[in-house]
Amino acid sequence: MEEIIVEKLKEIEKQNHVKILFAVESGSRAWGFESAGSDYDVRFIYIHSPEWYLSIDPQGLGSKKDVMEYPFGGNLDINGWEITKALRLFRKSNPTILEWLRSKPIYFQNPLFAKRLHALEIDNFNPVPTIHHYFNLAMGNYKNYFQGKEVKIKIFLYVLKSILACVWVERNGSFPPVHIQDLLLVLDDEQIKREMEQLIKQKRSGENMVCIHDYQNAHDFINAKFLSIRQSLFIQKAELHNSTSQLDQLFRDTLSVVWCLKQG
Known part of the structure; x- marks a missing residue:
């Protein structure tokens, strides 16, 4: 399947006259609880040619879309974000972009772009929007x-994964791992951990539904954490690092290198 995905990415580059900078697996296959029939959710960041940027219409308006969506059918879904959109979201410490930077498998990455973006994250990461993101994900799925x-x-x-991500950030002050097995490290209760491992096992085997009562410890854990996380969010304020100049330079350097522009 990986060969098919790489070929599709090359087709996207050719059809749209873009260069893909970073492409990874997202969703259940990256999170560690895929089953045999799970979709392949490929996500990528791309950059247009210089001519696309040197025009009077801004990105994201009219024909200058800043996203690409390719539902190829079957179990393959490929979506991408244009580089300036991705970097603006990165500047806000957007968890989706930060997850992509940790996801595996990696189908392609431009070494210059990936290395420098990782380096900028050290100063740019803010825990508050990350906790808000995962808390809202958990609460939305729970209510629905x-x-x-x-x-x-x-x-x-x-x-459970979203709740554990919040706990990880509160405890460690860093962005949480993508793989669910790594998140289990923050669990102190062995019974809850066993219930989660059983759920993962059932999901991977292809089972679909479970009785909530059979996993009462995990269910109680969710409700308890909803209360504690909500309380902590009331007293936290987001203080975002201004990384605009560094991200501007990363964009310019990537544009020059990828499209082999002469400098100086």
């Missing part, structure tokens, strides 16, 4: 799907 006696396993794991 935990209404009966049964729930989809993947939704149960989505909620």
Whole structure:
């Protein structure tokens, strides 16, 4: 499948006259609880030619879209963000971009772009928007799907993963791992950990639904963390680092290198 994905990415480059800078797997296959039939959710960052940027219309308006979406059918979905959109979101410490930077497998990456973006994250990361992001994900899925006696396993794991991501940030002050097995390290309760490992096992085996009552410890953990995380968010303020000049320079350097522009 990886060869097919790489070929599709090359087709996207050719059809749109762009260069892909970074392409990774996202979703359940990156998070560690995929089943045999899970989709391949490929996400990428791309850059246009200099001519595309040297025009009077700004990116994101009219025909100058800043996203690409390719639902190829079957179980393959490929979406991409234009570099300036991605860097503006990175400047806000956007968790989606930060997850992409940690996701595997990596289908392609431009060494210059990836290395410098990773380096900028050290000063740019802010825990508050990250906690807000994962808390809202967990709360939204919980309110929408935990209404009966049964729930989809993947939704149960989505909620648990998001809650554990919040706990990780609160405890370590760093962006959480993408893979769910790594997030289990923040669990102090062995019973909850065993229930999560059982859910992961069932999801990977292809099972779809579980009875919430059978995982009461994990369910109680979710509700308890909703209360504590909500309380902590009231007293936290986001203080974003101004990385605009560094990100501007990264964009210019990437544009020059990727399209072999002469400098000086």
